[in-house]
Amino acid sequence: MRPPRRPSSAAGSWPALLSFLGVLALWELAARSQAVSPVFFPPPSAILGRMGGQGTLERVWLPCLATLGHALSGLAVGGSLGIATGVLCGACRPADAVLTPFINATYALPKIAAVPLVLALTGSGDLLVVSLVAAACAYGTAVMTRHGMDQLDPTLTLAAVNLGARRGQVLRHVVLPGLTPYLIAGLRLALLESFRMAVVIEALLAVRGLGRQMWISGSWFDMESYFAVIIVLAVLGYASVRGFDVAAAALAPWARRYELEDIR
Amino acid sequence: MNSKISARGLTKVFEDTGVKALDGVDFDVADGEFVCLLGPSGCGKTTLLELLAGLTAATSGEAVLTRRGRAPACMVFQDLALFPWLNVEENVGAGLRFQGVPAPERKRRASGMLDRFRIADAARLYPHQLSGGMAQRAALARAFVCEPEILLMDEPLGRLDASTRRLLQEEFIALWEADRKTVVFVTHSIEEALLLADRVLVMTARPGRIKASMPVPFARPRGPATCRAPGFFEAEQSLWSLLEGETRRTLDDKEPA
Numbered sequence: 001m002r003p004p005r006r007p008s009s010a011a012g013s014w015p016a017l018l019s020f021l022g023v024l025a026l027w028e029l030a031a032r033s034q035a036v037s038p039v040f041f042p043p044p045s046a047i048l049g050r051m052g053g054q055g056t057l058e059r060v061w062l063p064c065l066a067t068l069g070h071a072l073s074g075l076a077v078g079g080s081l082g083i084a085t086g087v088l089c090g091a092c093r094p095a096d097a098v099l100t101p102f103i104n105a106t107y108a109l110p111k112i113a114a115v116p117l118v119l120a121l122t123g124s125g126d127l128l129v130v131s132l133v134a135a136a137c138a139y140g141t142a143v144m145t146r147h148g149m150d151q152l153d154p155t156l157t158l159a160a161v162n163l164g165a166r167r168g169q170v171l172r173h174v175v176l177p178g179l180t181p182y183l184i185a186g187l188r189l190a191l192l193e194s195f196r197m198a199v200v201i202e203a204l205l206a207v208r209g210l211g212r213q214m215w216i217s218g219s220w221f222d223m224e225s226y227f228a229v230i231i232v233l234a235v236l237g238y239a240s241v242r243g244f245d246v247a248a249a250a251l252a253p254w255a256r257r258y259e260l261e262d263i264r
Numbered sequence: 265m266n267s268k269i270s271a272r273g274l275t276k277v278f279e280d281t282g283v284k285a286l287d288g289v290d291f292d293v294a295d296g297e298f299v300c301l302l303g304p305s306g307c308g309k310t311t312l313l314e315l316l317a318g319l320t321a322a323t324s325g326e327a328v329l330t331r332r333g334r335a336p337a338c339m340v341f342q343d344l345a346l347f348p349w350l351n352v353e354e355n356v357g358a359g360l361r362f363q364g365v366p367a368p369e370r371k372r373r374a375s376g377m378l379d380r381f382r383i384a385d386a387a388r389l390y391p392h393q394l395s396g397g398m399a400q401r402a403a404l405a406r407a408f409v410c411e412p413e414i415l416l417m418d419e420p421l422g423r424l425d426a427s428t429r430r431l432l433q434e435e436f437i438a439l440w441e442a443d444r445k446t447v448v449f450v451t452h453s454i455e456e457a458l459l460l461a462d463r464v465l466v467m468t469a470r471p472g473r474i475k476a477s478m479p480v481p482f483a484r485p486r487g488p489a490t491c492r493a494p495g496f497f498e499a500e501q502s503l504w505s506l507l508e509g510e511t512r513r514t515l516d517d518k519e520p521a
Binding site for chain 1: 314317319338339341343345347348349358359361362363390392406410
């Protein structure tokens, strides 16, 4: 009997946290002793001071909320779209024949290529960022869902039918849970993609958010604010993935193992 | 004979590959009879069970299953087909859930069956956390809890190591002798067939047909001592002589199985 693999716990992140603090300490020393230019690399203590100082609400926290909104609403729209497309392609041959080549052909294109087109449709604003984030998220989830549809075990469907399941029950109790590990994997990738995309578009088109703030601070050599934004972004990315993993492990405790290997 | 299963001219050709899996299979199974299907790999035993279970349609011929109630003919699959996302108790209750049995009754019947199969301690475990023997018992319990009149079993013990297999055979005989359901049991093992069955049907190499039907003469209740009963060795030999040529044909067959 194999023991169940436990999801990586918070205790497992101590080495990462310690090495991160170590880097900060070295940085602090280097900046204070002028080994690196404190203009470009202000000491972490100064950055932390800036995060609590005056004007932080406008410079860091409101943009942080805006980016969070862009990323998560884009993820919700794009993720749903991607999952629906993946299920459709897996379940319906003609749809697969039409959509899959289209997806493969456009997947590799940088989504930024679509900016002029989307800009014409949505104007420059929140909707633009959300649309492009949604597009970026839809691809990964669609491909993962489509793959998951191929991996469904036909014997489980036979078993359910043999036990008396009707069509709807097969969908609800066999197809959906069978897809769950792939949905989790696809959405997890899309979550990270959503932050990357939101920041890039905010910076490129000067839409409110951490992306624009990072760009402005960098251009004005306000390096404390610049690094503050980067730190907030890193924490946001880390915390959201961590939260996602905890939620996934709570909602589908069996999936962590199941996604890695075939079940007898 | 009070026939529970009646197969007439069952033929199955797979449309996508053109492979003929079964060719005119005829047999009857009496109510309460335990029949083992013995045949070389790829002779269509699994296909035959799926036809009986109504999971696939015959190309020609028909199988008539006489049922008194609504309870389905339950199949135990070769790879068990436990739902990975349900724990053992939920897996065992899955059939009742599909049939709309209310939760309290479902829980009561499932936990009764867990006790009967001695896996009550594993009720909260998921399939990937189970040993082979426990997973096997869970799959059997899932079929038994539906109280089917007919059990269709596709090499359910084939994946187990020899000693676990032997113990489970003994448990299974005892369970079956208690309420004598009609069973069609696919196996590769001659010894297992002689230990379990009232009658052994030997199948030919692909396309599968029924080559011979041999009643098993040993008295019940059976157990480890049955293998030492007079006549056991002879029965084993006569089944092997029926099977040997078919197995050789399968081995020499150039087509992929």
